[in-house]
Structures are given as C-alpha cells and as structure tokens.
Amino acid sequence: MTLVHLFAGQGSQRVGMGRELLRSYPNLVRQADSLLGYSVAELCLDGPADRLADTRYTQCAVYVVDALAYVDSVRTSGRIPEVLAGHSLGEYAALFAAGVFDFRTGLEIVAKRAALMADTEPGAMSAVIGLDEERVRYLLDTSGLPVDVANLNAPDQIVISGPVAAVEKVSTPMREHAQAVVPLKVSGAFHSRCMEPAAREFERFLSGYVLARPK
Template sequence: MTKTAWVFPGQGSQAVGMGVDLLTHPTAAAKYQTAQSILGWSVPDICQNHEDKLSRTLYTQPCLYVVECILADLMQERGHQPHLVAGHSLGEYVALYAAGVFDFATGLALVKRRAEFMEDAAGGQMAALIGFNYEQLLAQLAQTPNVVLANDNSDAQVVISGTPEGVETLIASIKVKRAVKLNVSGPFHSPLMAPAAAEFQKALESVPFTDAKVPVLSNVEPTPATAAEVLKERLSQQMTGSVRWREISAQLPQEGIEKVVEIGPGKVLTGLIKRTSGQLVLENVSGAADLPG
C-alpha cells in the first residue's frame, strides 16, 4: 500500500463556489446543517453569494474548515485513509479532525473563536516575499526588530509578519523579486498576536483532545506526534508561532510518505511540496469531481 499523507490548506486558498458541489451528498448536508447551528449563518450561502465576506477572516476560516472536513469525510467513506496528516495554519484544525483528535462540532467551535480573535487583531502587516536569497533573509530578519518569518513555505516563498514599520524595513533591506502586502486584519503568526492567543487559550483549555489515530505534523513542530496533550500544546503556540511548512514538506519523505493528497480548494500546498520534495506523488481533491472512487 502506498504510504500517503493528507494535507489541508489554510486562509488564502478559499474560492467562490467552493463546497457547493457537495450539497447533494448526505454527509455534506448534515455537516452544513450542524455548521449553521454553531455559526448562525450558512456556509454554502457565504461561499456562493458573498465574495466580500468569504475574504474576511471571520468567515474564511469556518468556511474552509467545514468544506475541507466534508471532503475528508467523503474520502474516508470511500475507503481511503491517510498514514499521516498536516495542515497549513487553519488547515491544522482539519488535520486534527481527520486524525480523530476532536469531533467536527468541537473543531468548528474552536475555529469560530479563533477567527473572531484574529478578525479583531489590528495594527500589523503581513507580506508575501517571492524570489530571494534565503540565508540573507534569515540574517536580515535577525537584525530587524518587530518582524518575523510567519509562513516559512519554501526556500523561494515566505510570508513575513510584524509592525508596518518592521515589514517595510525588511523589504527595503533585502533583494526580493516580488513583495506583496497581504489583505489581512492583523500580524498573524507573530508575537504581536499574543493578546489574541491568550484569549484563545482559555477556549482551547476547555476542549478535550484524544490521541490521534495517525501522526500529525504540527505547524510549530514538524515532527510526528499522536499524544493528545502534545498536539494541544503545539496548537496553543500556533497563533504566535511560525508555520514551518518548508520543514513539514521535507519531513514527509523522511516518514516514508510516497504520495501527498491536498484536500481543499486550490493547489497551494502541493505546489510548495513539489519545490521541497519533488519526488513525491502529488494529488489534489478540491471538490466532488476530484473524489476517488
């Protein structure tokens, strides 16, 4: 049997119309109904009819979680199971769900609170950098206050986060092919998120986790773990910690993984994994039409 990892994308991968093709599946219909009772609004309605809301953290994160969980459920209903899971930022919550660490409703309630705290964060800036000298970037980050490596995606693509001044200073001090400021409400995955993270921690502490059925590679610590207390502790650090996706990508073949299936809209993660671990077989399940038999 081919040793397979499932990976789940995070904020930025959302697309208008995502999940609408799943509405006819009984599993999906039940999940959408549960989600509406928790959120107070309809995920399919937002995904279909409200592009402005879909791009807002408050809605983006729950929508992605719900759609990706449904796709993971449908994969499992068809007899497919991962040997290992990982998710990028918000996607880590779907990975934990797919690994059986918490149930759908528990995870969605956490994601709802996370989205609310992150939506309220302000006073920061994030920027994607493409095409640079990686060692030079790390050296400059160490010398520049109030800016950190938020998403370490690959040697050629990262996201930095911090104060507007810190981000501007860093961009001006290195040679970069392209720098794109992100339309986000706050400095995610940086120490500036500490107040939001402290509030979220109160919600996280009250939620019971169970041991994962398959190993999880966490954003802040890309080594496999299944113990409930370890996974919860790692998740508690995620809001202020860096998403170490480059290391996760490199770790996959070290764990004997031969194939990676990205479950969710877009192909961002398989694109990043291809750069770091190009020998892996890569597949994408973005919607109903991509589901294997």
C-alpha cells in the first residue's frame, strides 16, 4: 500500500495547535525561534487568534507544525511516505520532507514568502460550495470585478480570491446560486492577480538558493 503524507495549508491554523509536537522537538523549535525572532510556541499556543491569522505569522507557524508533524510521523511509525504533497503553503513542508532543503532553510523561505504576501494590499478569499468551476467562472466574468478562481478544492468547492470589497460584492450573486459562500480565515487575496508583485520579488529571492532534487 502506498503511503501518502499530505501537508495542511493556510487556513488550518488554530490557537493551541502543535502543543505536543512543539514540546517534543525543542531543537527544531529553537532553530525556528532564532530565525524568526519570536517564540513560535507562544504564537501557536497562546495566539492571540488575530495575530495567528496574520499571514506574516500564519505561514511560519503552519510550516513549523507541518514539519514537526512529519518528523514525528516518521519517527513513531518508522515509515517514510512514497508520496508527499501539500495544499498551497503545505507544499513547502512537503519540499522539506522530500529533502529539497533543510528545516531552517525552508522556514527562511516561508518567512520571506509570508512577509511579501503580507505587504500586498489587504484581500479576502471565500469558498463557493455547490457550484462547479464553469459556473463560478461565468459569474466572475460577468461581474466585471477583479476576483479570480484561486483553488479548485473539489468539483463543487471553488475558492475565489481578490480585494476585500470585490469578494464581498461578488459573493452576493454567488449566494443566490450556491449552497454557501464561506469566507476563509486569511488576510490576503492569495492565488490571485493581486499576488503578482509579490511573486516577482519572491522569484528574485529564490534565485539565491540552490535546491536539492526531491528524494
């Protein structure tokens, strides 16, 4: 049987996450604290929730917990997965697990990604439930608003992303056709055209790294 390890992405964070993991791997936690300049354990365990929801902190916290969960899984089970995958931000923990970079380098990259994304204009994301991709794209195209399809989570769960006011405005007609339109716990318009300036700067930053082939 093929063993797959799937890493969670942004939006999965909650105050109290990783309690046992953070206690079990103090050396890696100290590496994280040294690089970030704050206590990742305090952030994860004490929040406050609005700070943990700020992408500048969310991405670092989720990466650390994702990575520790993987290390713990391998240590306790003795099995190394054949397949690694991640949901958006979770891809970075998957790359760590695949040996593309070490824990600290991965966190350094994630911290830069988080800072660049945090410096973009505020944005919003919502999950549209009960409509297929074609219908969601049609409603977005006819709205004339700068809102994009960001994630195809399932055939009937499509995530949209854009400026806060635009996402709120387009959500009104969406609700007339969908089962639900659920705002996500994020602080930016991720996976949308709003991220293009951050993406260009991030590409320049990544050019300074030599990455290993995934194992």
